Amino acid sequence: MAFLNKTACLFIIILPIALLLAPSQGYSYNALDIFYSNDVSGKTEPCG
Amino acid sequence: MGGLSKKSSLLKSLATTADILKIDAGTLFFDEKLTGQPERLTQAVITASAMVEAYNHMAYDAVAIGSQDLAAGLDALQTLAKQASFPFLSANLVDRKGALLFPAVAYVERAGMRIALIGLTGQTKLTESCSDSVKILPWQEVLPSMIAKIAAKSDFVILLSNLSASENKAIAQEMGDIHLLLQSGVNKQNMRPQIINNTLITHAGHDGKYQGQLTVTWSAARTWQQGDKSHLDLQKEYDRLGWLISRVRKKGGPQLVYKDNEANQDAFAQKLARYQELEMEIKTMAQDDKKNTPPAATYSNHFHPLSPSLPDDAVITQLLQNARREGNKVRRQGADTRKLDQYIGSDACRSCHEPIYLAWSQTGHASSYQTLQQQDQNNNLTCVYCHVTGLGENTAYLATSLPENMKAVGCEACHGPGKKHGAQPRLSPLTMAPDAKLCLNCHNVERDDNFDYLQDKERVH
Numbered sequence: 018m019a020f021l022n023k024t025a026c027l028f029i030i031i032l033p034i035a036l037l038l039a040p041s042q043g044y045s046y047n048a049l050d051i052f053y054s055n056d057v058s059g060k061t062e063p064c065g
Numbered sequence: 066m067g068g069l070s071k072k073s074s075l076l077k078s079l080a081t082t083a084d085i086l087k088i089d090a091g092t093l094f095f096d097e098k099l100t101g102q103p104e105r106l107t108q109a110v111i112t113a114s115a116m117v118e119a120y121n122h123m124a125y126d127a128v129a130i131g132s133q134d135l136a137a138g139l140d141a142l143q144t145l146a147k148q149a150s151f152p153f154l155s156a157n158l159v160d161r162k163g164a165l166l167f168p169a170v171a172y173v174e175r176a177g178m179r180i181a182l183i184g185l186t187g188q189t190k191l192t193e194s195c196s197d198s199v200k201i202l203p204w205q206e207v208l209p210s211m212i213a214k215i216a217a218k219s220d221f222v223i224l225l226s227n228l229s230a231s232e233n234k235a236i237a238q239e240m241g242d243i244h245l246l247l248q249s250g251v252n253k254q255n256m257r258p259q260i261i262n263n264t265l266i267t268h269a270g271h272d273g274k275y276q277g278q279l280t281v282t283w284s285a286a287r288t289w290q291q292g293d294k295s296h297l298d299l300q301k302e303y304d305r306l307g308w309l310i311s312r313v314r315k316k317g318g319p320q321l322v323y324k325d326n327e328a329n330q331d332a333f334a335q336k337l338a339r340y341q342e343l344e345m346e347i348k349t350m351a352q353d354d355k356k357n358t359p360p361a362a363t364y365s366n367h368f369h370p371l372s373p374s375l376p377d378d379a380v381i382t383q384l385l386q387n388a389r390r391e392g393n394k395v396r397r398q399g400a401d402t403r404k405l406d407q408y409i410g411s412d413a414c415r416s417c418h419e420p421i422y423l424a425w426s427q428t429g430h431a432s433s434y435q436t437l438q439q440q441d442q443n444n445n446l447t448c449v450y451c452h453v454t455g456l457g458e459n460t461a462y463l464a465t466s467l468p469e470n471m472k473a474v475g476c477e478a479c480h481g482p483g484k485k486h487g488a489q490p491r492l493s494p495l496t497m498a499p500d501a502k503l504c505l506n507c508h509n510v511e512r513d514d515n516f517d518y519l520q521d522k523e524r525v526h
Contacts, residue, residue, distance in 0.1 A: 019178050020112075044285040045361070047084050049176035050278060052076055055090035055249035058097070058133070059112055059274040061119070062068035064448035064512070065429070065440040 066514060067274040069385065071199045073369040073378035076123055077274055079369070084176040087123060089269065091131030091184070091249035092228035096146070096447070099136045104462035105446045108392040110137050113145055115388030119381045121150045127171045129184030129225030130155040131249050135195045139166070154184025154225060156211060157202040166199065169207070170215060178283060181219035183243075185210070187227035187250055204228060204236060216242040221283050223247065224264075237264035244287065244362075245279070253511075254311055255368045257300050259291050269368060272511055276369040284362040296350060303343040306336055315510050316519040317501045386441060393444040405455045405463070407482035410470025415481060417490065418476075425526040430474035451507035454478040479503060479525070499525075 076087065094113040099105055120128070134142055146153040146167060156169035159325070159383045185208070186201050215222060225244045226233050230251045237246060241263050248268035255275055258267035269277035313333060316322050323329035351365045352499050411431075416420040425431055433452040439445040443452070443464070450461040454475040476485050481497035497503070501518040508516035 021246065030417060035313075037146070046178045046283045046285075047176035048082075048282065049180075049221075049281045050080065050082070050085045050087065051180070051223075051245070052087045052298075053090065053247050053267075053279065054072075054269050054273060054275075055096075055247065055276040056115075056253075056268075056271040057089065057390045058092055058271065059099075059109055059116070059447075060067060060097050060272045061112055061116060061388070062070065062442075064445065064451070065436040065442050 066274060066373065067371045068377075069116065069273070070377040070381040071373075071375040072273065072276055073123050073381050074376045075369055077378070081280060082345060086173065086180065086223075087173055088182060088223070088225060088246040088247065089120075089125065089249075090225040090328045091129040091186070092133045093128050093131070093133070094134050094142075095136040097133055097280050098165040098458065099133075102446075102459060102462075106137055107395045108444075108446060110141055110397065111388050111392045113141075113385050114148060115138070117145050117148045118384050121148075123377075123379055123404065124153045124174055127152050127154050127182045129153075129183070129227055129249065130167060131188050131227040132189040133200065133250070134331065139195050139198050148503065152326055154182060155186045158182055158186045159196060159202060159208045161199050161200065163200070163202075168476070169211065172219065176283070178220040179218065180221045180223060183208075183213045183222070183224050185224060185226045187229070201350060204232060208236065208240060211264040212240055212242050219286075220285070221281075225249070227382070235264060237261035237266060240264070242287075244283070244289075245281070247277075252308065257304055257351075258364065259300075259365050265289060265364060269365060274371055276371060277368045279364055280366075281364045282362065285497070286361060286419070288362060290361040290363050296347075299343060299347055299350075303340065303347060306343065310337060310340055315505075317505060318516075318520075320517065320519040321501055351356045373457075384482055389445065393441075397410055405467070405471065405482075407484045408455045408471055408477050409483045409487050410454075410468065411473065411475035411477070412470050413487050414476045422476075424466060428524060428526065430478070430525065433474045434472040451512070457481070481513055505507040 095109055099109055126153065128149075142153070143166070150295040151166045153172045154169065154171060155167045156165070160166055160168050166185070169183060173180050173182065175323065184244050185204055187203050190489060209348065212222070221260060222243050224236070224243045225247050226236070227249045229235070230248065233246055233248055233251070236243065244358040246264050246266045248266065251268055253271040255270045255277070256266075256268045258265050258279065260266075265279075267277065267279065269275045310333075313319055313322050319330050319333040323333065351367075392451070409427070411422065429436070437445075437448060437452045442448045446461040446464070451460055452474065453464060453467055454471045454473065454477050456463055457466070479497065479499035480495040483495065486495050487495040499522075505520055506514070506520070507513070508521070
C-alpha cells in the first residue's frame, strides 16, 4: 500500500513537470541566426 | 565590394551567440562562363581549393552543390569535398547507377532544435567531363519520400536549392514540411523573404557581395506567423522599385536611359526617393517586430553589404594571397606567345595627340594594370582583361604575353587597334567609337556599382 502511495506521489509530482517540459504547440525555441549566401561563383575578392 | 576576408570578419562580428548556422545554397566555386574557357580551369580549381579552406576557417555548416560546381568535373568536386570540414550536399546528384555521390542531408543541433539541411542540384546541361558519370534527378523523384522521413526526425527543415525559381515555388506549394528554402542560381538581386504555403523563401545577391542574415524564432507549432498585409504590401512595392532601379542603373543610369526626357528623369528620382523611404520604413518595422515578444515562429532578415570599409580577416587574406601566387605560377607556365599585332600602344598615339595623351595619363585607366599588380591580381583571368588593352573575356589568358605598352586601358581599348591609323592617319580612321555599351562591358553593376556613363565619360581624357 505504502509502495503504491509512493508511486502515486511520484507520478503526481513528475507528470506535471514532464508536461511542462514537453514542447507544446506554443513552445518557442531560442533565436537562431542563419547566415546564408549563394552564387558566390568563385569570387574571392574584388579585382582591385 | 565583396570578398571572403570581409565576409569572415563580418560573420565574426555578427555571430554573438552559439546559435548560428552558416550555409550556402550552391554555385560556390565556379562562374557560368568557365565551361567555355578551359584556359581558366586550373586557376579556378586552385581558387576553389582556397575557398574551401576559407569556409573551413569560417566554420561553415554545409553548402549545396550547384550544377555549375561540376564545371571542373566530378573528380575535382569530390577532391574539394574531401578537403572541406563541412558537407557538400545534394539529394539528386547520382552516379549512372542511381547511387548518391554526396550526402543528401546533414543534421545539426542549434537553438535547442534538430535542424535538417538538404541540398538539391539544378537541372542543367552537364559538362562533357561529367555527363558520362553523373545524373541529376528531378526533385519529384527524391524529395517527397525523403522529406517524410526527415520531418519525423527534425524540428526545422532547410532546403538549399539550386533549382529554378518556378521549381522552388512548386516545391514550397507541394511540400508542407520544408520550413526554409534558400535559393541559388535564380536572380542576381537580393530577394526579401516571402512565405509560400509554409515555406520561407529567400536568396542573397550574386557574386558574394551581400551576406544574408535571417534571425528565426521557431515554434513547436512549425508554422510561420504570416506578416500583416500592410507589411507585405510595403515589401512588394520595395522589391518592385528595387528591380526597376537596378535595371535603369544596369543600362547606364537615368541620364543615359531617359536621355532628353526630363519628365522620366524626374519620375525616376521620385522612385528612388520612395525606394529609400520604404527601406527605412521596413527597417523600422523589423526593429519593432524584434522588440515585441514573438508569439509564434517569426523571422527578421537583413542583407549586409560586404563593403570595402569592413576589416579583413588576416588568415583569409593570407590564404587568398597564397592561392593567387600558386595560380600565377600556373599561368606563367602556360603563357601564350601570340602577338596582338594590330595594336601599337598609347605611346604611339602621343606624337599626334599629346594633350589627350597627357590628360589620359592622369586617369585611372592609365594606372589600371598597376592597380591590379598592387593587389596581386594581374594574373587573375576574371580581372585582367578589364585592366589592359586588346583583351576580352575569351582572350584574357594572353595577358602574360602582353607587351608593356598595352598594360593599361589605353587609347586603343576604346578606339580600336591603331596600327593602320598610325601608319596612314588620314586614310585609315580609327575603327571604334566608344559608347556606353563599350564602357559597360567592364563598368557593369557586378564590378562598378557607382558607374554613371554621362558623368564618368568626362573623366576619360
